[in-house]
Amino acid sequence: MCGIVGLLVRNPKLRDSIGELMLPMLIGMTERGPDSAGMAMFTAPVAADARKFSLYAGVTDFNWTKLGHDFEKHLSIKATIEPKANHAVMTTTLEPATVKIWLKEHYPQLHLLSVGQLMDIYKDIGTPAQVAERYDFKNFKGTHLVGHTRMATESAVTPAHAHPFTAGEDWCLVHNGSLSNANSLRRKLQHEGIEFETDNDTEAACRFLQWRMREGDDLQTALNHGFEELDGFYTLLMGTSTELALVRDPYGCKPAIIAEHDDYVAIASEFRSLAHLPDIKNAKVFEPSPKEMYVWKL
Amino acid sequence: METLNFDLDVKPLREVNQFLHGDASGLNGKKVVIENPNGAHNIAVGLKSEVDVTIKGHAGYYAAGMNQLAKVTIEGSAGSGVAENMMSGHVHVKGFASNAAGATANGGLLVIDGDAGLRCGIALKGADIIVGGSVGSFSAFMAQAGNFIILGDAGEGLGDSIYEAKVFVRGTVKSLGADCEKKTTSAEDRKILADLLVKAGYADVNPDSFQQYGSARTLYHFHVDNAGAY
Numbered sequence: 001m002c003g004i005v006g007l008l009v010r011n012p013k014l015r016d017s018i019g020e021l022m023l024p025m026l027i028g029m030t031e032r033g034p035d036s037a038g039m040a041m042f043t044a045p046v047a048a049d050a051r052k053f054s055l056y057a058g059v060t061d062f063n064w065t066k067l068g069h070d071f072e073k074h075l076s077i078k079a080t081i082e083p084k085a086n087h088a089v090m091t092t093t094l095e096p097a098t099v100k101i102w103l104k105e106h107y108p109q110l111h112l113l114s115v116g117q118l119m120d121i122y123k124d125i126g127t128p129a130q131v132a133e134r135y136d137f138k139n140f141k142g143t144h145l146v147g148h149t150r151m152a153t154e155s156a157v158t159p160a161h162a163h164p165f166t167a168g169e170d171w172c173l174v175h176n177g178s179l180s181n182a183n184s185l186r187r188k189l190q191h192e193g194i195e196f197e198t199d200n201d202t203e204a205a206c207r208f209l210q211w212r213m214r215e216g217d218d219l220q221t222a223l224n225h226g227f228e229e230l231d232g233f234y235t236l237l238m239g240t241s242t243e244l245a246l247v248r249d250p251y252g253c254k255p256a257i258i259a260e261h262d263d264y265v266a267i268a269s270e271f272r273s274l275a276h277l278p279d280i281k282n283a284k285v286f287e288p289s290p291k292e293m294y295v296w297k298l
Numbered sequence: 299m300e301t302l303n304f305d306l307d308v309k310p311l312r313e314v315n316q317f318l319h320g321d322a323s324g325l326n327g328k329k330v331v332i333e334n335p336n337g338a339h340n341i342a343v344g345l346k347s348e349v350d351v352t353i354k355g356h357a358g359y360y361a362a363g364m365n366q367l368a369k370v371t372i373e374g375s376a377g378s379g380v381a382e383n384m385m386s387g388h389v390h391v392k393g394f395a396s397n398a399a400g401a402t403a404n405g406g407l408l409v410i411d412g413d414a415g416l417r418c419g420i421a422l423k424g425a426d427i428i429v430g431g432s433v434g435s436f437s438a439f440m441a442q443a444g445n446f447i448i449l450g451d452a453g454e455g456l457g458d459s460i461y462e463a464k465v466f467v468r469g470t471v472k473s474l475g476a477d478c479e480k481k482t483t484s485a486e487d488r489k490i491l492a493d494l495l496v497k498a499g500y501a502d503v504n505p506d507s508f509q510q511y512g513s514a515r516t517l518y519h520f521h522v523d524n525a526g527a528y
Binding site for chain 1: 336337338355356358359374375377378393394396397413415416434435436
């Protein structure tokens with residue numbers, strides 16, 4: 001199974017309460033995905049020359065202060081670090097390639113979840129309510145978000161296997177479904193020089209789109225290639241710096257429902273997760289057609 | 299008519315469904331209104347008395363599944379499998395319905411005013427389905443008996459491997475499935491169509507504006523060329 005949720009807040013007055021609006025959406029998908037949950041949150045951007053790095057430590061007693069000191073000592077540049085449980089968001093103006101190499105060399109135990117100017121990622125094992133509590137999802141402020149509740153069917157239950165996955169700066173993807181040809185896709189993409197972090201089937205889909213976009217495809221063209229090459233069932237929800245995008249497989253095997261309102265666009269696997277949204281009675285509620293790409297811009 | 303109200307914000311759905319499964323003598327002729335369904339699954343499943351149930355909002359999966367005798371009205375949309383395996387009665391969805399609406403339904407009438415998702419009327423076994431909007435791909439797959447009226451368009455593979463169900467489409471059909479072909483509507487079939495349109499609240503729709511589809515019967519009859527295989 002698995003559940004997906006997405007929320008894009010159009011009314012600027014509601015952006016400070018995006019976390020509160022989203023929380024019942026995520027918890028509403030607990031029956032579809034009780035073993036892990038994750039959230040990509042698009043906040044106000046950092047300075048044009050800076051980047052945010054979402055880091056996962058795996059242990060709650062990780063010494064983030066030492067990481068900050070080491071970073072400054074080795075690289076002669078400052079990094080601000082905001083820890084939340086076993087995650088932290090590190091912000092620095094040093095270029096991402098150098099940061100990645102430094103992290104790999106000095107802190108190989110850290111997982112780099114995402115890089116971007118707006119997007120923070122938190123993902124962990126536990127029920128959606130537990131994960132939301134651990135990372136204080138309720139107090140998120142921002143413009144849009146992409147969330148996931150996982151019921152693992154094809155790979156292990158670990159934080160690294162939880163969604164969202166990323167494929168570039170401020171770009172993330174969550175998936176409800178399963179792919180039958182994830183292994184062959186992975187082998188093919190590894191020949192193209194694409195690196196993988198897990199054996200998860202969603203990561204294979206994510207890296208496939210990453211590869212197509214590296215080859216010059218826009219998202220629509222990349223997804224059209226996906227319809228031909230991804231063998232399985234999927235509803236994919238993607239987030240970029242300015243938009244949310246949704247697509248369902250040609251057989252409509254996995255669900256999605258959309259509520260479009262003047263104040264927001266909300267997406268979930270089931271209406272249960274949308275029922276609490278303000279003035280939902282006046283939203284346009286509909287089911288997306290299979291094999292069609294839906295895009296909502298800020 | 300006596301009306302009973304249940305609010306799913308305060309009353310567990312299981313209790314409401316257990317009430318609706320009570321003895322028919324206590325339920326026949328009663329009207330039940332279910333408030334705040336909020337997409338809950340399995341609302342009003344397995345009813346077996348002449349009770350009139352109104353669901354005031356969106357229903358989740360399998361609403362009014364296995365219905366017998368009851369009339370169930372869903373004022374919002376319905377999730378997957380609405381009126382699945384209905385035996386008799388009347389289910390009316392005022393919004394849209396998700397995948398597999400009316401799947402394997404044996405009898406009764408399913409009316410969907412909005413669109414229906416994929417695989418609507420799959421393996422239909424004798425019920426009548428009327429969709430005011432369009433239906434998704436693979437609808438009426440292996441439909442055996444019953445009448446399936448689509449006022450809008452149909453997606454890909456309509457009526458694949460269909461048996462003796464009759465399909466009437468007013469709009470366009472993206473593609474027909476294997477062994478499904480256009481039919482000329484007989485006077486008898488036109489009457490079935492016209493009567494069902496009236497029954498479903500679409501009396502203003504002209505029965506002559508539909509194209510009928512059905513089985514070419516090449517798949518399910520014994521073929522003499524295969525005699526040597528036995």
